[in-house]
Amino acid sequence: MEMRAVYANCLAELMEKDRHVCVLDADLAKASGTRGLYEKFPEQMFDCGIAEQNMASIAAGLASYGFKPWIESFTPFATRRICDQIAISIAYAKQNVKIVGTDPGISAELNGGTHMSMEDIGVVRSIPGIVIFEPVDAVQLRAAMPVLNDYPGCVYVRLFRKELPDVFPADYKFNLFKADTLREGTDLSIFVSGLPTVDVLTAAGQLAGEGISCDVINVHTIKPIDKETVLASARKTGAVLTVENHNVIGGLHSAVLETLAQEKIPVCAVGVPDRFGEVGKLPYLRKTMGMTVEDIVAAAKGAAALK
Amino acid sequence: METNLKEICRDIRCDIMTCIGHLGVGHVGGCLSVVELLAVLYFEAMHIDPANPTMAGRDRLICSKGHAGPAVYATLANRGYFDKKELLTLNQGGTHLPSHCDMNLTRGIDMTTGSLGQGFSCAVGAALGSKLEKDGATIYAIIGDGESQEGQIWEAAMFASAKQLDNLIAFTDYNKLQIDDTVANVNDIAPLADKWTAFGWHVIEVEDGNDVEQVSAAVAHAKGNIGSGRPTMVILNTVKGCGVSFIEKLGVANHNTQVSEADAQRAIAEIRGEE
Numbered sequence: 001m002e003m004r005a006v007y008a009n010c011l012a013e014l015m016e017k018d019r020h021v022c023v024l025d026a027d028l029a030k031a032s033g034t035r036g037l038y039e040k041f042p043e044q045m046f047d048c049g050i051a052e053q054n055m056a057s058i059a060a061g062l063a064s065y066g067f068k069p070w071i072e073s074f075t076p077f078a079t080r081r082i083c084d085q086i087a088i089s090i091a092y093a094k095q096n097v098k099i100v101g102t103d104p105g106i107s108a109e110l111n112g113g114t115h116m117s118m119e120d121i122g123v124v125r126s127i128p129g130i131v132i133f134e135p136v137d138a139v140q141l142r143a144a145m146p147v148l149n150d151y152p153g154c155v156y157v158r159l160f161r162k163e164l165p166d167v168f169p170a171d172y173k174f175n176l177f178k179a180d181t182l183r184e185g186t187d188l189s190i191f192v193s194g195l196p197t198v199d200v201l202t203a204a205g206q207l208a209g210e211g212i213s214c215d216v217i218n219v220h221t222i223k224p225i226d227k228e229t230v231l232a233s234a235r236k237t238g239a240v241l242t243v244e245n246h247n248v249i250g251g252l253h254s255a256v257l258e259t260l261a262q263e264k265i266p267v268c269a270v271g272v273p274d275r276f277g278e279v280g281k282l283p284y285l286r287k288t289m290g291m292t293v294e295d296i297v298a299a300a301k302g303a304a305a306l307k
Numbered sequence: 308m309e310t311n312l313k314e315i316c317r318d319i320r321c322d323i324m325t326c327i328g329h330l331g332v333g334h335v336g337g338c339l340s341v342v343e344l345l346a347v348l349y350f351e352a353m354h355i356d357p358a359n360p361t362m363a364g365r366d367r368l369i370c371s372k373g374h375a376g377p378a379v380y381a382t383l384a385n386r387g388y389f390d391k392k393e394l395l396t397l398n399q400g401g402t403h404l405p406s407h408c409d410m411n412l413t414r415g416i417d418m419t420t421g422s423l424g425q426g427f428s429c430a431v432g433a434a435l436g437s438k439l440e441k442d443g444a445t446i447y448a449i450i451g452d453g454e455s456q457e458g459q460i461w462e463a464a465m466f467a468s469a470k471q472l473d474n475l476i477a478f479t480d481y482n483k484l485q486i487d488d489t490v491a492n493v494n495d496i497a498p499l500a501d502k503w504t505a506f507g508w509h510v511i512e513v514e515d516g517n518d519v520e521q522v523s524a525a526v527a528h529a530k531g532n533i534g535s536g537r538p539t540m541v542i543l544n545t546v547k548g549c550g551v552s553f554i555e556k557l558g559v560a561n562h563n564t565q566v567s568e569a570d571a572q573r574a575i576a577e578i579r580g581e582e
Contacts, residue, residue: 043439046470054462057425061369061432064410064418065440084422085459089429093419094411 004033004102004161006138010145011070012037015044021149024059024071026052031161032072032102052077056085056097063095068149074108075101075117075158079124087127090154094129098148100157104134105245106277106285107160107195116277122250124156125223132223133176134158134194137167140220143174151176160195167197167218179226181233185213188304189233192243193219193252196270196291200243203296212304225255234260240267241303243296247272266306270299312519315346315385320550321575322381326394326404328571333397334406335554336547336561338378340482341449343519344543345382348447352526357387360415364442367417367433371426372451372480373407374563380404380413388415424457426450427477431463434475434538445533448477453485455496461506467538468507475538476529477508481516482547486562499542509539516543517550550578 011034014021022044029035029047038045048055052073059069072078078101079086090097101120108115124130133148133155135141141159148155167182182197183204192200197218204214215233219225234240240260244252248271257267272289286292319342327333349355353366370379377397384391389403396402403412407421418433420426430448437444450460467475479499483490490496503510509532513525522543529539548554548561551574557564566574 046435048462048466051459051462051466053424053459054428054431054466057428057459058432058435058463058466060425061418061429061434062436063432064429065433065436067436067439085425085428088419088422089425093409093429 001138002033002161002163003135003138003141003159006141007145007159008033008037010142012040014146014149015041018068019044020066021068022046022062022070024048024055024069026050026055026073026077028073031074032100033161034072052082053085056082057089059097060089060093060095063097068096070098070100072100072102074115075104075120076115079117079120079156083123086124091127091129095154096152098155098157100159102159102161104158104160104194105272106282106289107245108277109281109285110279112279113277118247118272118277119250120158121222121246121252122254125250125255129153130223131155131176131221132158133221136194136197136218136220137164139166139168139170139172140174143172144176147174147176158194165198167201176221177224177226179229180218180220181215181229182218183214183216185215185237187212187214187237188239188241188300189215189217189237190241190243190300191217191219191230191252191256193222195245196243196296199293200296203293203300206293206297207300212300214300219252222252222255225259227259230256230259234263234265238265239303239307240265241270241300242267243270245271245291247274249274266303268299268303270296312346312350312523315350316342316519317578318385319346319378319381320578322384322391322394323377324551324566324571324574324578326377326381326397328566328568329395330397331567332563332565333377334374334563335566336484336564337372337451337480337482338375339549339551339554340517340545340547341375341378341480342550343517343522344449344478345378346519347522347526349382349386351523352530353447354444357415360388364444366445366447368447368449369418369420369426369430369433370408370449371420371430372423372449372454373420373426375449376404376406376408379408379416383415423451423454424459427460428463430477431467431472431475434467434472435470437474438472444474445530446475448475450477450479452479452481452483452490452496455479455499456494464503464506464508471536472538473533473535476526476541477538478541478543480545481542482545484547484559484562488559503540507537509535509537511539511541513541513543516545552577
């Protein structure tokens, strides 16, 4: 099932249970998978039209009235375009608004550079008091949605819209503030969020065949980062690689570096190399940005060799 | 009531001058221009309870021109939300009264504002919330004339009208001045009434927005529009710095200006008619 369908189904369940849960769109409900909910929940679904700033502040006003609004758009329009509204109307005013950005990083594919947010985590991460969550598969997203809805504050959800292979088993237990160890090893810690997680697991398999055993840890919550898990793994293996679908400045790599700043441990990065996006399909964009399985394997070897 | 309201306006003006004078600097011009409106709202129009500032179903005021915080604080103190002595803590470190309105710090403040344009959208959100809750509340919003240059104001205006939020009554403090120059010279918002009419709002123009009787009548008129399916904009032609002649004379310089304790005393004497 596509991630947006899982997301929309979860929203429907939440709205069914609580009439204060509501969703605001900026003319991208179809893209977010929620257009079908308008008929069933006419008093909980609101399309603000192409006016994201207004959408964000209206959500804050609704939250001040006791509602639990979710706002949605493509990642660049859900973050960098409305940075001040997120900072002031939502975060500074302590309003319980959930922000969902779809098509993160290179997954915007044919929409190209204007619609590719390589900086959204950096933008949001530098605003105090916002939790940043990036699901890796449908199982995790399904487990997370009620937890996010109940969390009494702002959360930014970085949502890949299309189908993803399951990484987690059906009985997965989700903890918003704990990173998930997907594979254990002794030579290198790979911290990964979102889309590249499957590629990292493939890379880790190849590396094991070459005698490099890796911890693979899915950092689904980039802020607040699970310092305990990051530190424990990094101290165990003595070398770190971060992999993310985001600029290597401001996102997961930066969050891990900040966590390990006092440690004498090498930290390498795979991610968007501080450049804008461009049109293309995922295989082309992975290659262009240096984010293929081969790139991950090479970077992992490089990181392990720095020990 | 009207004599009483005039007296209340004098008290609010004096308190604004006292707290800004105590601090030495502040957004005095745009505070003094909205005094009559705040007096009418908090002492006549709004369904509120100072003993229960978060009462369900209360009317709300969102001062989107958040820099008029000191005027709102002076009004709240006079209305009994907190002790007037607290006004002297304005903008001191650790205060509950920051220069721009903060709902998490100040008893009686309904929304955090200060980044211009946003508070008005928040008011639209609150008006939508009230409609959904069917609690019968009226949401009042004050926007600045300079603030009306923000695109977000017009995004919110379009949405409020499209969603028929007739429980929203907004005011433009049309004092014709902003930081750099006159509004007309910087980026003219005229013809303002035509713009709001075109956006589907009822528009009421008040010739003298610093005449408490005219403001009171306009607010009563606006409340009569509730149920019409359209929100109401009341354009108040005001004077920036109104009521204190040496502040008025500063013109565009009175947006954020130094005010000494002696200046404040002189202003209070003028307001009280002792000069």
